């Protein structure tokens with residue numbers, strides 16, 4: 253049976269059915285609709301004001317590749333300029349290939365790229381060194397949590413280096429739904445209380461951050477990359493199989509099989525669960541050792557480096 257006609261242009265054959273709505277669209281109309289939805293997310297949420305210098309966290313993966321491409325399309329209408337900032341965590345057998353993809357993208361899109369490395373920012377520490385130092389200690393499964401904290405700091409440094417006023421990352425609806433599930437499963441009331449808004453205005457002097465793809469499903473991000481023929485790096489980080497996130501991902505897939513809107517429902521639930529400002533836990537303070545943002549007395553980096561010193 254031939255494919256149905258695209259319900260938007262009525263000229264081309266449909267190439268897909270949108271996973272949530274079931275709408276049959278051709279590739280070109282799907283990409284136009286996807287870009288319009290991201291534009292709406294940015295404008296309705298007032299995420300990026302005209303004149304903003306936007307640092308795009310570029311990992312080389314599908315989400316940040318799609319984000320950079322869409323924002324580049326929308327930049328003239330939004331009145332913003334873009335810089336790519338990539339973080340080299342020092343993960344051999346993984347990050348070098350991903351960085352090569354980011355370099356190809358920067359050249360293809362003619363966007364300035366800055367690479368910041370953990371080793372330069374954190375006294376010679378790379379993720380490989382952290383993983384070696386925690387191996388067998390029962391803390392190795394926390395590698396991804398730890399890396400996430402350092403990456404946040406590194407992205408902030410990189411963004412400041414290029415004169416950015418805002419930071420954007422490629423987290424999509426599935427990523428956010430997994431995080432909500434993880435916060436529930438860990439009983440992390442503090443994070444749940446902060447809710448799942450589209451970004452932060454910049455607590456404690458940090459640059460404002462936002463996630464313009466937060467309402468887009470992973471499937472549609474992949475479809476967009478396919479129809480726009482984007483070149484991205486698709487391998488998983490070598491430390492990811494140990495991460496708790498994998499269980500949340502599995503759980504989300506089961507939920508989506510029964511209820512296709514499960515990921516977006518979880519994202520919206522997190523927004524509704526956000527507590528009134530007065531009932532929220534206090535905002536993060538400063539690490540007593542290095543002064544970085546921290547929700548406890550010592551930040552994650554100080555905790556790891558302090559315990560490493562004790563072992564020596």
Ligand SMILES: Nc1ncnc2c1ncn2[C@@H]1O[C@H](COP(=O)(O)OP(=O)(O)OP(=O)(O)O)[C@@H](O)[C@H]1O
Pocket residue numbers: 308309310311312313314315316317337338339340341403407420421422423427
């Ligand atoms: N090494 C990095 N350098 C710069 N930004 C990063 C890096 N790793 C992650 N990010 C940012 O954080 C977002 C979410 O991170 P995640 O770990 O899901 O990335 P990924 O799976 O490697 O790639 P992607 O999300 O781009 O497909 C990315 O979309 C990107 O914007």
